[in-house]
Amino acid sequence: MDAGSQAIDPIAFSLGPLQVHWYGLIIGSAVLLALWLAMRESEKRGLGKDIFVDLILFAVPIAIICARIYYVLFKWDYYSQNPEEIIKIWHGGIAIHGALIGSVLTAIIFAKVKNISFWKLADIAAPSILLGQAIGRWGNFINQEAHGGEVSRSFLENLHLPEFIISQMQIEGVYYHPTFLYESLWSLAGVIILISLRRANLLRGEMFLIYVIWYSIGRFFIEGLRTDSLMLTDTLRIAQVISIVLIALAVLLIVYRRVKGIDKRYKDA
Template sequence: MLVHPQFDPIALQVGPLAVHWYGLTYLAAFGLFVLLGRAQARRPRFAAAGWAPAEVEDLLFFGVLGVILGGRLGYVLFYKPLHFLANPLEVFAVWQGGMAFHGGLIGVIFALFVYARRRGRPFWEVADLVAPCVPVGLAAGRLGNFINGELWGRAADPGLPWAMVFPQSGLAIARHPSQLYQFALEGLLLFALLWLYSRGPRRPGQVAGAFLLGYGVFRFIAEAFREPDAHLGLLSLGLSMGQWLCLPMVLLGALILGLAARGRLAPVH
């Protein structure tokens, strides 16, 4: 069995200033988003609509706000509503951790809607530009989870060549390195599929719908190997909270993709 290396969470320290690996993965995610967003803006569909590099940077700002606010509120509402109801001031204690991707996604969708309204651009055009740029950021975040030795996987067959012991879990048992599964599935693979899919001529909303569908499916699969939250465990039908939250994503993504392919997706202004 492999053993998690237990990396030092601090990548670089100069005097009192400490730079954490997790912070670096976020910086990498933001940088990759800008690079990919600019490449998207040069594609015929978006170039014809007059997209400029500066707009991509503004879009990143809106997206970051959506991730932070939505991610925190999602964690509060989806994972620990009773705890935060009893301790409302802890909602603002973001330094203690606690973010939810599905909440962050809702926050980003709202931020894109606000951006589209302010810039006078069709919402689906903005969403289609952003969608292929997101998975690399997710990949960077999962790499940060692995470096930190958090969000480890469920128990695995010790004979599995890549089974790994995470001492941080408090149990010396072989586990699935589920962070790396998510890195590969909802990060690298989803990026490759969406980037190739978005190269061709697509109707408004098709790429955004493909993202929702693809992420929901890949996250649902990865959740089967990820240790569920200790305070929740497995819920109805033996599914984790993450899997239950993926189901509406898959359904909504399939609906948007199907309507967009038929040219029946209602415009959002």
């Protein structure tokens, strides 16, 4: 950012005393686009479009609450001293792994109540979840958070990034890795791969498990660049540990279910 220039204002606009933040608008847009994609596929798979409208009414608020609880718990030293900050999610501070835990638990209960296959729901939702994550990371960009370590301006220029990204990656005179962008692009690539895999002869549930593996691989490496990681110990980053565990569990589930011949082929789901 050149001397005298300013970061993007995190407040998009105001309606009287109400301030509407870019972060909220971006997350809301991510949810809507993810829902649109899921509804299209759901109708093709014979579930109808409304099933995901019904699911998202429960899943989104629960996911946001779980994402915030997860983040606050691992930052309790700060939030115990600043309890008024706990509800201020527009300041950033929601963890995707917390959101996924809340969403999966909600979907399992929802599927049981509706008497439909959780794995079928999860397969349909997998590309949508990644799309939502790809878009949502731009909220971190606006807030100048979830960035990596210090880099030079020339490093960012050599990535052929547009000036508005380079400028926003300068915080108090220092340029940082745009890890939000790395994860966004990784997630978008995953969306393309998952949609392409719909033509493959997968078992029901494998689309979702491949999503878990793909996202976790990217998150493991990108997390290593970040400076704001939630830490399990002085050296262990929580997101990296969880990513390894999720990859192992997803691979084991795929192998186990294939060996046992569990559930139907995706094309028959």
